[in-house]
Amino acid sequence: MAGLDELTDEARRNTRGRFEQWVKNPQCETNTLSAVLNVKLADVALSLGYQPEYGQSPFAITRGLQFEGWLFKDEAKVIRESMEKVGILEANSSGFLDLRLTMNGGKSIKSVDAALEKSHELLVNLSKDKKFIPTTIIAGLMLKIPKGVMLPEATLIIDVASIQRVDDEWVIRVGEIKVFPDRGGHTDSNEISTARAQAGVYQHALQITVDSLGLTNPPVVSTNGYLVFTWPGTNSPVIRANEDLTYQARRAALGFERLDNLAQELISKKTQNLAEVDLKDWIAHSKTEYKEICWSFCDLAPRCQDLAIADDRAIVLGTEASKLLGSVSVGRAIELLEGVDPKTDVERALQVQLLAAKWETV
Numbered sequence: 001m002a003g004l005d006e007l008t009d010e011a012r013r014n015t016r017g018r019f020e021q022w023v024k025n026p027q028c029e030t031n032t033l034s035a036v037l038n039v040k041l042a043d044v045a046l047s048l049g050y051q052p053e054y055g056q057s058p059f060a061i062t063r064g065l066q067f068e069g070w071l072f073k074d075e076a077k078v079i080r081e082s083m084e085k086v087g088i089l090e091a092n093s094s095g096f097l098d099l100r101l102t103m104n105g106g107k108s109i110k111s112v113d114a115a116l117e118k119s120h121e122l123l124v125n126l127s128k129d130k131k132f133i134p135t136t137i138i139a140g141l142m143l144k145i146p147k148g149v150m151l152p153e154a155t156l157i158i159d160v161a162s163i164q165r166v167d168d169e170w171v172i173r174v175g176e177i178k179v180f181p182d183r184g185g186h187t188d189s190n191e192i193s194t195a196r197a198q199a200g201v202y203q204h205a206l207q208i209t210v211d212s213l214g215l216t217n218p219p220v221v222s223t224n225g226y227l228v229f230t231w232p233g234t235n236s237p238v239i240r241a242n243e244d245l246t247y248q249a250r251r252a253a254l255g256f257e258r259l260d261n262l263a264q265e266l267i268s269k270k271t272q273n274l275a276e277v278d279l280k281d282w283i284a285h286s287k288t289e290y291k292e293i294c295w296s297f298c299d300l301a302p303r304c305q306d307l308a309i310a311d312d313r314a315i316v317l318g319t320e321a322s323k324l325l326g327s328v329s330v331g332r333a334i335e336l337l338e339g340v341d342p343k344t345d346v347e348r349a350l351q352v353q354l355l356a357a358k359w360e361t362v
């Protein structure tokens with residue numbers, strides 16, 4: 001029987017991105033399997049003859065790397081100034097630990113294993129060595145999330161973390177860096193909630209990692225995080241400090257647990273070894289749950305819409321119409337509008353509502 005342990009090392013990476021993809025449509029088995037098996041929806045779409053549209057653009061990736069490069073240049077001078085200004089760090093703080101991989105702009109860490117080792121070393125030192133003076137800013141802290149969360153030994157990279165001494169304890173706070181422009185009270189609410197959700201995933205992941213180490217005096221993982229955005233049109237950071245991540249971390253905890261259970265359940269249905277399974281084909285032919293939100297992230301949206309049209313499902317008219325029509329098909333709703341006799345109480349009630357709302361056929 002197939003097992004999760006057969007997944008490739010690569011499939012254990014980029015946990016956060018896959019988690020965020022999954023929560024957009026957790027009812028869809030195709031989406032769940034794509035997240036669990038780390039097979040891109042874009043690749044599945046291509047295999048079915050659909051042109052992918054939603055991948056992150058090379059421009060956006062380059063822009064993000066440039067922004068991070070600027071923040072962490074010269075021992076993190078730029079981000080440190082901003083952090084000190086908003087009170088995340090005290091004035092005249094020092095110490096920068098760069099754990100970013102060289103492929104992501106780091107200077108010396110060449111492999112995931114090396115980043116994991118250094119990250120682990122830092123967390124342990126914060127606990128056991130009373131004389132240890134930690135660095136105050138860490139870029140690319142990498143965590144190996146304990147077994148049983150989404151996938152065995154999934155890894156996650158935290159954009160930025162800071163360490164402060166508070167009441168005789170080391171406190172770590174996590175931050176999420178985005179090139180989103182901060183426009184004060186007019187900042188895009190979707191962008192803020194996306195960044196908060198991601199920071200919540202970091203907070204939760206760091207907490208369970210620290211818990212799993214069984215340290216005697218573990219560092220405190222603060223539920224208070226921060227978001228690093230940009231001044232519109234510039235590379236200067238704007239830090240939204242004191243973001244309460246309690247709810248977002250809870251959402252991440254519940255989501256990870258649910259995704260983990262689903263992963264076990266879906267994969268246990270396969271009787272073949274995963275290595276012998278055509279993953280794209282498996283994902284492409286799993287159950288779907290088409291919704292309006294699919295158009296915001298999934299490259300299979302045109303295909304699932306085609307299927308919904310072929311099945312005459314009300315969801316092709318949008319979420320609100322789908323709620324109104326329930327299990328009644330679009331074709332049948334049109335017949336009811338045109339005055340056919342309803343066959344059931346549901347159809348009768350629907351016909352009254354459609355006529356009262358003055359829906360018309362064209």
Ligand code: SF4
Pocket residue numbers: 025028029030031288289290291294298299300301302304
């Ligand atoms: S578009 Fe289809 S495959 Fe993608 S999430 Fe929606 S229902 Fe699932």
